[in-house]
Amino acid sequence: MNSKRTQAGTDQAVAAFSRRRISDSTIRRLSVYYRALGALEVEGYHTVSSRDLADREKLTPAQVRKDLSAFGSFGTRGLGYPASELRARIGKILGIDREWNVGLVGVGHLGSALVSYKEFQKQGFTIRALFDNDQRKIGSNHKGVIIADVKDLAAEIKKRKLSMIIIAVPASVAQPVCDMAVQAGIKAMLNFAPVSLKVPSDVVVRTENMAMELEFLSFQLSNRAAKERGSA
Amino acid sequence: MNSKRTQAGTDQAVAAFSRRRISDSTIRRLSVYYRALGALEVEGYHTVSSRDLADREKLTPAQVRKDLSAFGSFGTRGLGYPASELRARIGKILGIDREWNVGLVGVGHLGSALVSYKEFQKQGFTIRALFDNDQRKIGSNHKGVIIADVKDLAAEIKKRKLSMIIIAVPASVAQPVCDMAVQAGIKAMLNFAPVSLKVPSDVVVRTENMAMELEFLSFQLSNRAAKERGSA
DNA sequence: AATTGTGAAATTGTTCACAGCA
DNA sequence: TGCTGTGAACAATTTCACAATT
Numbered sequence: 001m002n003s004k005r006t007q008a009g010t011d012q013a014v015a016a017f018s019r020r021r022i023s024d025s026t027i028r029r030l031s032v033y034y035r036a037l038g039a040l041e042v043e044g045y046h047t048v049s050s051r052d053l054a055d056r057e058k059l060t061p062a063q064v065r066k067d068l069s070a071f072g073s074f075g076t077r078g079l080g081y082p083a084s085e086l087r088a089r090i091g092k093i094l095g096i097d098r099e100w101n102v103g104l105v106g107v108g109h110l111g112s113a114l115v116s117y118k119e120f121q122k123q124g125f126t127i128r129a130l131f132d133n134d135q136r137k138i139g140s141n142h143k144g145v146i147i148a149d150v151k152d153l154a155a156e157i158k159k160r161k162l163s164m165i166i167i168a169v170p171a172s173v174a175q176p177v178c179d180m181a182v183q184a185g186i187k188a189m190l191n192f193a194p195v196s197l198k199v200p201s202d203v204v205v206r207t208e209n210m211a212m213e214l215e216f217l218s219f220q221l222s223n224r225a226a227k228e229r230g231s232a
Numbered sequence: 233m234n235s236k237r238t239q240a241g242t243d244q245a246v247a248a249f250s251r252r253r254i255s256d257s258t259i260r261r262l263s264v265y266y267r268a269l270g271a272l273e274v275e276g277y278h279t280v281s282s283r284d285l286a287d288r289e290k291l292t293p294a295q296v297r298k299d300l301s302a303f304g305s306f307g308t309r310g311l312g313y314p315a316s317e318l319r320a321r322i323g324k325i326l327g328i329d330r331e332w333n334v335g336l337v338g339v340g341h342l343g344s345a346l347v348s349y350k351e352f353q354k355q356g357f358t359i360r361a362l363f364d365n366d367q368r369k370i371g372s373n374h375k376g377v378i379i380a381d382v383k384d385l386a387a388e389i390k391k392r393k394l395s396m397i398i399i400a401v402p403a404s405v406a407q408p409v410c411d412m413a414v415q416a417g418i419k420a421m422l423n424f425a426p427v428s429l430k431v432p433s434d435v436v437v438r439t440e441n442m443a444m445e446l447e448f449l450s451f452q453l454s455n456r457a458a459k460e461r462g463s464a
Numbered sequence: 465a466a467t468t469g470t471g472a473a474a475t476t477g478t479t480c481a482c483a484g485c486a
Numbered sequence: 487t488g489c490t491g492t493g494a495a496c497a498a499t500t501t502c503a504c505a506a507t508t
Contacts, residue, residue, distance in 0.1 A: 024448075027448055031441070031444040031447045031448065032428070051467085056428070058428065062470095063499095066466095069362075075469080076507080077507040078468075095453060095455075100446070109344065113344065117443075118427055122443070123446065161466090180270075187472045189501065190445050202456070204453075210346070211349075211351035213465080215266075217421075218326055218328050218357075218434055221327060221419060221435065222325075280491075282490075283489085294481095295477095297491060298479090299488085303489080307489075308486045308490075311490085
């Protein structure tokens with residue numbers, strides 16, 4: 001009844017943060033909406049409905065509305081959401097309305113590939129520092145960035161004001177690298193080593209384990225095969 | 233009361249598949265346990281308790297037991313689980329007790345890195361075929377595998393008995409590549425292009441969007457910063 | 465007429481707590 | 487005694503359904 005939150009506000013988003021508990025899945029889907037809105041804009045949509053977004057991403061319209069309503073009232077009843085404005089709003093919520101300085105540790109096959117990964121730059125994530133422990137690599141110029149010695153990780157994090165690091169080192173050295181970064185004040189890491197890193201509770205880590213994703217597929221294939229055989 | 237499922241069986245696992253609905257998160261955690269068990273074995277553990285596993289992966293013992301019990305009774309009350317046997321059981325459940333032939337489409341920076349990715353081979357995922365649409369790459373030998381023309385995708389899938397494909401092509405051509413693979417009978421794909429692919433319901437797709445992972449971190453950092461400022 | 469925003473209901477996933485067993 | 491396996495309690499997430507609004 002008390003419609004304290006009903007009036008649309010210009011900048012409720014930030015306020016909403018502190019009011020509600022936002023689930024990880026909601027944040028993940030916000031990224032999805034952000035991309036979908038970009039594509040829909042290109043296709044000429046001026047306003048989009050929760051159904052437009054849902055159909056595109058195999059979600060339900062209610063899910064889309066619930067997710068968005070956690071941050072404010074961005075739509076117009078009877079009409080839908082203004083595509084480009086909503087996209088900008090979500091960008092702001094995700095914090096990608098600015099540049100982020102990122103460091104990458106481990107310039108091996110995967111690390112090198114990530115340096116060239118266009119999507120990062122496009123979203124405002126700039127890899128400003130590279131680190132390795134291989135003397136042959138240290139000092140060399142990789143895509144315009146000099147590879148530094150991982151021993152100088154802490155110093156460089158401060159000097160270059162890095163706020164996130166990407167860990168692309170072998171599993172055996174991932175934890176030590178992580179510890180160094182935590183010591184230097186890093187609060188967010190994207191980890192590609194197949195280990196779960198131990199960090200203090202104020203540090204966020206996302207571990208991307210590609211072998212695990214194939215295992216997931218393997219399970220699904222095996223499972224479906226079993227079903228077809230009609231196991232007793 | 234009716235304890236039809238209470239008696240321990242030698243090979244209940246497969247039967248359990250058809251009986252219960254297994255959640256994606258459970259499968260994901262099975263992969264985690266599989267890795268943890270490998271590490272614990274190396275550390276000399278012969279039996280492990282649900283607590284050993286839980287502590288290591290920041291989960292609860294109950295969660296570990298629930299996950300495992302969905303597939304059968306692998307432990308001994310009072311003792312714990314036999315490490316190496318449990319690991320083998322999980323491997324079998326995940327379907328990684330055999331070789332999987334994998335194709336990779338898009339031999340760019342990321343694609344090349346994935347070909348060299350040791351974890352895949354270690355888990356039994358062998359990249360047996362590479363595809364690209366760049367005439368300069370086609371026919372060349374990459375880590376012992378000849379790069380084929382993506383036009384021959386369907387033929388090669390059948391010839392080489394590929395059961396999964398990894399999509400590492402630009403977003404704009406990911407859907408057409410996906411469609412070709414589906415046509416050729418592929419039922420599982422790991423997609424690195426930042427688009428959500430449309431597939432029939434009997435095909436599993438896992439989309440790995442690395443920019444999205446950084447966006448997740450960005451949100452967390454922005455959110456925490458907002459909290460510290462104490463936004464009104 | 466169309467579509468949002470949102471409490472309430474339904475569903476799904478996690479944790480508790482304890483009987484059962486080595 | 488110690489630890490598994492599991493039904494029951496609890497928590498989180500998703501979907502429903504509808505009043506509110508343009």
